[in-house]
Amino acid sequence: MSAAFLLEQLLNGVQFGVMLFLMSAGLTLVFGVMGLINLAHGSLYMVGAFVCAWVAGATGSFWLGLPAGLIAAAAAGAAVEVLVMRRLYDRDHLDQVLATFSLILIFSEGTRWIFGNQPLYLNIPPLLSGVIPLPGDGGYPLYRVAIIAVGIVVAIGLYLLISRTRLGMQIRAGEADREMIGALGVDIKTLYTVVFALGAMLAGAAGALVGALQSVQVGMGESVLILAFVVIVIGGIGSIKGALVAALLVGLVDTLGRAFLPRLLTLVMPASDAGTTGSALASMAIYLVMAAILAWRPKGLFPAHG
Amino acid sequence: MTLRKILLGAAAATTLALVSGAASAEGTKIGMITTLSGSGAGLGIDVRDGFMLAVKQGGGKLGGKAVDVLIEDDAQAPDKAKQIAEKFVKKDEVKVMTGIIWSNLALAVVPGVLKDGVTYISTNAGPSQLAGEKCDPGYFNVAWQNDNLHEGTGKYVNDAGFKNVFLLAPNYPAGKDAIAGFQRYYKGGVAGSLFTKVGQTDYAAEIAAIRDAKPDAVYFFLPGGMGIAFMKQLQQAGLKVPVFGPAFSFDQDVLPAIGDAALGVKNASQWSKDLDNPANKAFVAAFQKEYGRLPSLYASQGYDAAHLIGSALKSTDPKDAKAFQAAVKKADFASVRGAFVFGPNNHPVQDIYVREVVKEGDVLTNKVIGVAFRNHQDAYVDLCKMQ
Numbered sequence: 182m183s184a185a186f187l188l189e190q191l192l193n194g195v196q197f198g199v200m201l202f203l204m205s206a207g208l209t210l211v212f213g214v215m216g217l218i219n220l221a222h223g224s225l226y227m228v229g230a231f232v233c234a235w236v237a238g239a240t241g242s243f244w245l246g247l248p249a250g251l252i253a254a255a256a257a258g259a260a261v262e263v264l265v266m267r268r269l270y271d272r273d274h275l276d277q278v279l280a281t282f283s284l285i286l287i288f289s290e291g292t293r294w295i296f297g298n299q300p301l302y303l304n305i306p307p308l309l310s311g312v313i314p315l316p317g318d319g320g321y322p323l324y325r326v327a328i329i330a331v332g333i334v335v336a337i338g339l340y341l342l343i344s345r346t347r348l349g350m351q352i353r354a355g356e357a358d359r360e361m362i363g364a365l366g367v368d369i370k371t372l373y374t375v376v377f378a379l380g381a382m383l384a385g386a387a388g389a390l391v392g393a394l395q396s397v398q399v400g401m402g403e404s405v406l407i408l409a410f411v412v413i414v415i416g417g418i419g420s421i422k423g424a425l426v427a428a429l430l431v432g433l434v435d436t437l438g439r440a441f442l443p444r445l446l447t448l449v450m451p452a453s454d455a456g457t458t459g460s461a462l463a464s465m466a467i468y469l470v471m472a473a474i475l476a477w478r479p480k481g482l483f484p485a486h487g
Numbered sequence: 488m489t490l491r492k493i494l495l496g497a498a499a500a501t502t503l504a505l506v507s508g509a510a511s512a513e514g515t516k517i518g519m520i521t522t523l524s525g526s527g528a529g530l531g532i533d534v535r536d537g538f539m540l541a542v543k544q545g546g547g548k549l550g551g552k553a554v555d556v557l558i559e560d561d562a563q564a565p566d567k568a569k570q571i572a573e574k575f576v577k578k579d580e581v582k583v584m585t586g587i588i589w590s591n592l593a594l595a596v597v598p599g600v601l602k603d604g605v606t607y608i609s610t611n612a613g614p615s616q617l618a619g620e621k622c623d624p625g626y627f628n629v630a631w632q633n634d635n636l637h638e639g640t641g642k643y644v645n646d647a648g649f650k651n652v653f654l655l656a657p658n659y660p661a662g663k664d665a666i667a668g669f670q671r672y673y674k675g676g677v678a679g680s681l682f683t684k685v686g687q688t689d690y691a692a693e694i695a696a697i698r699d700a701k702p703d704a705v706y707f708f709l710p711g712g713m714g715i716a717f718m719k720q721l722q723q724a725g726l727k728v729p730v731f732g733p734a735f736s737f738d739q740d741v742l743p744a745i746g747d748a749a750l751g752v753k754n755a756s757q758w759s760k761d762l763d764n765p766a767n768k769a770f771v772a773a774f775q776k777e778y779g780r781l782p783s784l785y786a787s788q789g790y791d792a793a794h795l796i797g798s799a800l801k802s803t804d805p806k807d808a809k810a811f812q813a814a815v816k817k818a819d820f821a822s823v824r825g826a827f828v829f830g831p832n833n834h835p836v837q838d839i840y841v842r843e844v845v846k847e848g849d850v851l852t853n854k855v856i857g858v859a860f861r862n863h864q865d866a867y868v869d870l871c872k873m874q
Contacts, residue, residue, distance in 0.1 A: 186699045193691035290524065298529045299780075300715055300744035305723060312725035319698065322723045325691070394723070395688040396715035396744050400526035404686055439692040443681065460658045460682040 185319030190440045191433070196325045198432025199332025203387035204405055205412040205424045206339060207380020213419020213485050214355045214376050217266060218274050220281040222384055222409065223402025224288035225261075229254040229385025230392035230401060231296055234303035243306035247389050254385020255378045262377035267370070285403070293399050300398035328390050335383065336425050343421060352376060356419055356485060411467060415474050417481030426482060431467050438466035514553030515800060518575035520568050520596065521586035521610075523560035526686070526712055529740045530588045530785045531560070534610045537789030538585070540770075540777055541797070549797030557581065563588075565595035572596045576603045582805035583608065585792050588785075590614040590633060590661050601625045604808050606815065610792045611785060613834065615664060619870030622832040624812055629795050630788040631757050632834045632865035633661055634668030636733035637708065639755030639839035639859035641672035644704060644731050650675040653702035653728075655693060655717070657709065658682035665708035665733070671866060678702035683709070688716045694724045702728060710735045715744045722748035734758075734853075737844055739783040742851040749844045749851060757835070758787045758824045759842050759855045766821040781852060787823050794820040832871035836864050 208222045232253035237246030261284065269277045305324040312320040343349035351372055354362045363369045388402070395401070412431050416423025443459030450458065474482065519538065522531035535558060547553060557579060561568035568587065575581040584600055585608040587593045593612035600607060601623050609617075609628040617623070618632045644652060654669065654677060656662035662682060670677075679700040681693050694717075697705060705728055709717050714736030721730065734756030742749055760771050760781060770790055774782040782790075799805075799814035818829050830836045839860040842853040 183699065186695060189695040190692060193695060196691070197689060298532050299740060300712060302744045302746050304719065304746055310723065320725050324723060394716065394720055396712035398526060398712050404688065436692045440696060456680055457658060457682050464684040
């Protein structure tokens with residue numbers, strides 16, 4: 182094992198964490214501001230990926246596909262908020278779970294109906310297809326570095342948006358006391374639609390960026406949705422800062438677990454058993470971390486409501 | 488044409504539809520349980536489309552007998568598949584079933600329906616248990632035993648002289664069977680092996696481990712979207728190492744999504760679109776005409792299953808299970824893969840081909856470049872104590 186290997190795995194962990202942050206930022210905002218559990222967040226991720234892949238395929242340019250994916254996800258988010266979510270704010274969480282679960286089914290089968298069963302092709306743009314050399318004989322894909330950069334920019338942008346702008350002030354006020362800011366004359370309906378569309382756009386961005394790495398197919402949002410929920414629970418529901426820290430933590434724990442647990446176990450058991458046991462343990466690692474953190478801090482690392 | 492005539496015509500058409508509906512309800516019922524929703528749906532849809540193409544070509548008949556194919560979606564969930572099977576048996580009184588894609592679903596459903604006197608024709612799943620100690624006179628596999636394509640690739644990689652291969656598979660029974668099957672015929676060294684989470688889509692950590700291990704080749708079994716993600720990421724990481732796999736990761740259902748990263752990859756399969764026999768040529772042309780896409784190996788398996796059932800329906804009725812199963816066992820049909828016979832455990836004895844991913848115009852597809860095995864029999868046949 183070389184230093185380049187360790188560095189490569191650390192970068193992988195950060196890149197995975199950044200992707201999870203894009204996913205969970207919207208989810209935690211929506212939950213924090215509106216008190217809404219949105220299981221269909223993964224579907225918006227899928228919409229971003231499909232529209233990006235489709236436009237990129239039709240025009241031959243990833244750079245046209247990416248904004249198209251963002252706009253489509255934001256538009257789908259706004260439409261969902263106006264048509265469905267508005268009716269759910271006063272209902273309890275179980276009703277929200279039921280309604281948003283049905284949205285998953287509608288989005289999945291609708292996507293299948295429009296785009297067909299076969300996964301779509303989306304590759305990284307030629308501009309970002311290089312490999313950055315690492316010390317030793319390692320290398321790291323430029324595209325993954327770009328994803329890390331996008332994540333940093335989004336994190337800074339969200340911080341500025343929430344702490345420095347009028348919209349951010351309203352969002353923070355909405356988290357603290359919904360009725361009161363309504364009474365103070367803030368158009369809460371529009372605020373909710375904007376927040377929901379913003380969260381959807383971030384999910385769409387994650388989908389479009391990751392779609393170029395993975396396969397763009399129906400159902401791609403579900404597995405990442407579970408991880409996004411793990412992130413917002415660890416980070417403290419409603420907290421963007423918590424989402425960032427927790428996303429990086431989950432990304433690093435998952436990646437380093439996959440990379441090193443099977444190797445570590447070879448010290449105490451035969452190699453063939455270490456492989457299967459190590460990979461089983463690695464897939465549990467983030468849930469063990471979540472359980473430990475919740476035992477220590479039941480409301481997550483950075484609870485938004487004190 | 489007057490309005491009266493139109494109305495009359497419409498009435499006649501409705502009556503006709505009703506009559507033909509009634510006629511098909513009297514046909515032999517075939518229960519198809521397959522995966523039509525969720526991320527694994529592509530495989531089930533291809534099996535269904537291949538099967539229904541054969542039914543359509545026969546004008547709603549198989550082997551000259553009217554059939555009524557009942558199709559239900561199992562959503563890749565074993566409990567759901569079991570419920571559907573129960574409904575087929577109790578309510579619809581189905582005597583022939585087919586269609587299951589996933590081995591864990593087949594193991595949940597098949598032993599139960601066999602007890603109810605159903606004949607089961609597997610279009611895809613071929614778990615080792617059903618080929619070995621749990622083999623049954625009512626269970627036939629028209630595709631392969633799970634290990635077969637891995638064995639074929641293992642033989643090819645071994646013969647090609649690779650000495651230090653890295654192995655990668657999902658951490659579930661079929662993944663372990665894959666590695667075992669590969670190593671049954673690959674005798675060289677192992678640079679490292681990793682089991683990944685089922686459904687994993689990011690392989691950055693594994694690719695870094697492969698880079699670190701410096702193998703001379705990589706063997707992987709990652710069906711569906713997992714394989715697409717792995718192949719793309721391997722190419723993006725700039726790792727220039729030859730990769731090998733079973734046909735599942737390089738067939739017509741996933742090739743367009745992998746793109747040029749798949750070019751030149753050798754993979755093993757019991758079928759290929761360019762196999763030179765009349766049945767296959769007719770199948771590929773008809774499938775393309777009917778559905779506007781190239782068939783995958785799953786579609787070929789569905790098509791063969793329909794013709795196998797048809798060959799037995801010609802002279803027997805599934806209500807007489809013994810006679811029907813004896814007729815199925817003869818495998819008296821023109822398989823799209825060429826010669827086809829059942830071994831003693833009702834699994835195919837067949838040729839396994841080595842294919843290479845090539846580009847025909849703009850379309851990525853496979854070309855046969857060699858034969859890994861002639862008349863290959865699975866490794867579990869001796870465990871089967873069936874008379």
